[in-house]
Amino acid sequence: xxxxxxxxxxxxxxxxxxxxxxxxxxxxxxxxxxxxxxxxxxxxxxxxxxxxxxxxxxxxxxxxxxxxxxxxxxxxxxxxxxxxxxxxxxxxxxxxxxxxxxxxxxxxxxxxxxxxxxxxxxxxxxxxxxxxxxxxxxxxxxxxxxxxxxxxxxxxxxxxxxxxxxxxxxxxxxxxxxxxxxxxxxxxxxxxxxxxxxxxxxxxxxxxxxxxxxxxxxxxxxxxxxxxxxxxxxxxxxxxxxxxxxxxxxxxxxxxxxxxxxxxxxxxxxxxxxxxxxxxxxxxxxxxxxxxxxxxxxxxxxxxxxxxxxxxxxxxxxxxxxxxxxxxxxxxxxxxxxxxxxxxxxxxxxxxxxxxxxxxxxxxxxxxxxxxxxx
Numbered sequence: 001x002x003x004x005x006x007x008x009x010x011x012x013x014x015x016x017x018x019x020x021x022x023x024x025x026x027x028x029x030x031x032x033x034x035x036x037x038x039x040x041x042x043x044x045x046x047x048x049x050x051x052x053x054x055x056x057x058x059x060x061x062x063x064x065x066x067x068x069x070x071x072x073x074x075x076x077x078x079x080x081x082x083x084x085x086x087x088x089x090x091x092x093x094x095x096x097x098x099x100x101x102x103x104x105x106x107x108x109x110x111x112x113x114x115x116x117x118x119x120x121x122x123x124x125x126x127x128x129x130x131x132x133x134x135x136x137x138x139x140x141x142x143x144x145x146x147x148x149x150x151x152x153x154x155x156x157x158x159x160x161x162x163x164x165x166x167x168x169x170x171x172x173x174x175x176x177x178x179x180x181x182x183x184x185x186x187x188x189x190x191x192x193x194x195x196x197x198x199x200x201x202x203x204x205x206x207x208x209x210x211x212x213x214x215x216x217x218x219x220x221x222x223x224x225x226x227x228x229x230x231x232x233x234x235x236x237x238x239x240x241x242x243x244x245x246x247x248x249x250x251x252x253x254x255x256x257x258x259x260x261x262x263x264x265x266x267x268x269x270x271x272x273x274x275x276x277x278x279x280x281x282x283x284x285x286x287x288x289x290x291x292x293x294x295x296x297x298x299x300x301x302x303x304x305x306x307x308x309x310x311x312x313x314x315x316x317x318x319x320x321x322x323x324x325x326x327x328x329x330x331x332x333x334x335x336x337x338x339x340x341x342x343x344x345x346x347x348x349x350x351x352x353x354x355x356x357x358x359x360x361x362x363x364x365x366x367x368x369x370x371x372x373x374x375x
Contacts (some may be wrong), residue, residue, distance in 0.1 A: 003078065008162070014189075020143055021075045025194075034170055038356070041312075041355045041356065041357050042315070042346060042349050042350055042355065042356050042357070043201075043300070043346060043356070043357050043358075043359050044315070044343045044344075044345060044346035044347070044356050044357070044358060044359070045070070045244060045300075045344050045345035045346060045359060045360050045361075045362065045363050045364070046192075046301055046341045046343050046344060046358050046360065047284070047285060047288070047341075047342060047344050047356070047363060047366065048339055048340065048341055048361075049283070049284055049332065049336050049337065049339060049340045049341075049342050049343070049361070050282070050283060050337075050338060051280050051281065051282055051283070051338045052279040052280070052281070052283050053278045054092050054143050054278060054279050054280070054283070054323075054324075054326075054331055055263070055274050055275075055278045055279075055322055056274070056276055056279065056324065057272045057273055057274050058206060058210050058213065058214075058272070058273040058275060059270065059271070059272050059273075060203025060205060060206055060252075060271050060273075061203040061204065061268065061269070061270050061271070062202055062203050062205070062268075062269070062271060063201050063202070063203055063204075063263050063266065063268060063269070064200050064201070064224075064256075064263055064264065064266060064267045064269055065200065065201040065202070065203055065265055065266075066085060066195040066196050066197055066200060066201070066203050067174060067196045067197075068169075068170045068194075068196040069172075069193070069194070069195045069265060070169065070191045070193070070194055071188070071191075071192075071194075071318040072097065072166060072168075072169075072191045072192055072193070072194055072195050072260055073166075073185075073188050073189055073190055073191055074098070074100060074164070074166055074185050074187060074188075074189065074191065074318065075163040075187060076100070076160070076163045076164060077100075077184070077185060077186045078099040078100030078101060078103075078164055078184070078185060078189050079100060079182060079183070079184050079185075080098060080099075080101075080179055080180065080181055080182060080183050080184075080185060081099045081100055081101040081102070081181075082094050082099045082181075082248075083097075083098055083099065083177070083179075083180075083181055084097055084098065085097045085098075085174055085176070085177070085192070086118070086174075087174065087175065087176045087177045087192075088173065088174060088175070088176075089173070089174050090142070090171075090172070090173050090174075091168040091172065091173075091194070092168065092171050092172060093168055093169065093170050093171045094167055094168060094316060095167060096107060096165055096166070096167055097137065097166045097167060097174075097191070097192070098162035098165075098166040098179070098191055099164060099165050099166070100165075100185065100274070101164075102161065102164065105157070105160065105161045106161075106163070106346075108157055109157045109158065109161065112153045112154045112157050113148045113154050114148065114245075115153075116150035116151050116153070116154050117218060118156060119146050119147040119150045122146075122147075123140075123143040123144055123146075123147045126139060126140050126143045126204060126270075127140065137214065138363050152325050154165055166191060168194060169194070170194070170196055171196065172194045172195050172196035172197065173194070173195055173196075173197055173261070174192050174193070174194055175189070175192055175193035175194070175195065176192070176193070177192050177194075178190050178191055178192060179273070181190050195265055196200060197258055197261060197263070197264065198248040198257070198258040198259060199234075199255050199256055199257050199258055200233065200256045200258045200263055200265065201237070201253050201254070201256075202220075202222055202254045202255075202256055202257060202269060202271060202272060203247040203251060203252070203253050204251075204252055204254075204271050205244075205247070205250065205251055205252070206249060206250055206252055207248065207249055207250075208243050208249065208250055209246050210250075211239075211243075211250060211274065212258060213273070213275050214236065214239055214250075214252060215236065215239075216234055216236050216237065216238065216239060217260065217272075218235060218236045218237050218273060218274075219233060219234070220233070220234050220236060220254045220272065220273050221233055221271065221272045221273050221274075222234065222254070222256060222269050222270070222272075223269065223270050223272075223360070224267055224268070224269045224270075225268070226267065226361060227262060228264075229370065232256050232257075232258075232262075232263065233256075234254045234255050234256035234257065235255060236252060236253070236255075236273075237252050237253050237254055237255040238252075238253045239251075239252050239253075240319070242359050243279060248249075254271065265293050278359070280331070280338060281323065281331040281333070282331070282332040282337065282338055283329045283330065283331055283332065283366075284298070284299065284330055284332055284336075284342055284344075284346050284361075284366075285328055285329065285330075285363075285364045285365065286325060286328055286329065286330045286368040287328075287344050287364040288330075288332055288342045288344045288346065288347075288364075289320065289322060289342065290308070292346055293296065295319045295321055296319065296321070296349075297318065297319050297320065298317075298318060298320055298335070298336065298342050298343070299315045299316065299317050299338060299342070299343040299347050299350050300314060300316050300318060300336060300340045300342050300343070301316075301317075301341040301342075301343060301356055301358065302316050302341075304313050304332050304353075313355065313356045313357065314353060314354070314355065314356070315343065315350045315351070315352070315353070315354040316352060316354050317350070317351070317352050318335050318336060319335055320332050320333075320335030321333040321334040321335060327367050328364070328365045328366055328367050329366060337369070341358075343356070344363060344364050344365070345364060347360075357361060
C-alpha cells in the first residue's frame with residue numbers, strides 16, 4: 001500500500017509539475033513576445049505644426065432666391081392670340097407678353113361707349129334746360145346717375161379686356177415658355193416664370209447664439225457646387241425679428257450681386273460670415289488629432305535614445321485644446337508649438353515612448369478649402 005501511494009503521489013507530482021511548468025514557459029514566451037512588440041519601430045507619417053492666418057467665421061447652408069419672382073398666368077380663360085416673348089428673354093416692367101383672343105369684347109365696348117356718349121348728351125341738354133326751369137331737378141339727377149352707370153359699364157368692359165393682356169409685373173428674365181399660340185388657357189394656367197436675378201437673395205439660418213455676431217451690412221462669402229473655387233461676395237440685408245421656437249434658429253437674408261447671371265434662384269449654397277479680425281494660429285490636419293472624452297491628444301515625434309543607447313525617434317503623446325475647423329484643417333489653441341513634428345497617420349499603434357520611423361510618402365490632406373474630385 002505504501003508503495004502504491006508513493007507511486008500515485010509521484011505521478012500526480014509529475015503531472016502537476018508539467019502543467020505548472022508549461023504555464024510558466026508559456027508566460028515567459030508571451031512576455032518576450034510582448035516585449036518584442038513594444039520595442040518594434042512603428043512607421044508613421046508626420047507633418048510640422050505651422051502657423052497661419054485664421055479668419056474666425058460662421059458657416060451655414062441655404063438657398064438662393066430672387067429679389068422678385070413669379071410664375072405668370074392669365075386672370076381669365078381664353079385662346080392665346082399673340083405671344084410676344086421668347087424663352088430666356090429679358091423684359092422690362094409693363095412689357096406685353098401674351099394676349100388672349102378678344103372675340104366680341106371690342107363690339108361690346110363700342111356698344112357700351114355709345115350708350116355712355118348718348119347719356120352724356122342727354123345729361124348736358126337737361127343741364128341747359130334745367131337752367132331755364134324746363135326740367136325738374138329729379139330728372140337731372142336721374143340723368144346724372146344714368147350717365148355714371150353707363151361710364152362704369154364702359155370701365156368694367158375695359159378692365160375685362162385688360163385682363164386678357166398679360167404684362168411683365170417687373171423687370172427680369174423669363175424662363176421656359178409653357179404655352180403655345182392657339183392654345184386654350186384656363187384662368188391660372190402657368191405661362192412662364194419671371195425672375196429678377198440681379199441681385200439675388202440668399203436665405204440661411206444661424207443658431208440664436210450667433211445673433212450677437214450678426215449685423216445688417218456685414219459681408220458674407222458664398223460658394224456653390226456649380227462653380228468650384230469661385231467665391232461670390234455680398235452682405236447681410238436683413239435679419240428676422242423672431243427666432244424659430246422649434247429649432248432656435250434665426251433666418252438671415254443676404255444680398256448678392258449677380259452681374260454675370262451665373263447664379264440661379266433655388267441653388268443650394270454655403271455661406272461664410274467673417275467674425276472679427278484675422279488671428280494667427282497653429283494649424284494641423286484634422287487626422288492628427290485623436291478626439292477622446294477625457295481630452296483630445298496628438299503624438300509628436302522627438303529625438304530620444306533607444307534601448308541600445310543610440311539616438312532614435314520617440315513618440316510622445318500630448319493633450320491639446322482644439323479650436324475651429326476649416327476644410328481639412330483644425331486650429332490648435334494650446335498643447336503644441338509651431339515647428340513640432342506631429343504624427344498625422346499611424347497613431348493607433350503608438351503609445352508614449354514608442355520608437356518610430358517617418359515615412360511621408362503618403363500624407364493626409366491639409367487644405368483649408370478641399371475640393372474632392374467628382375467621379
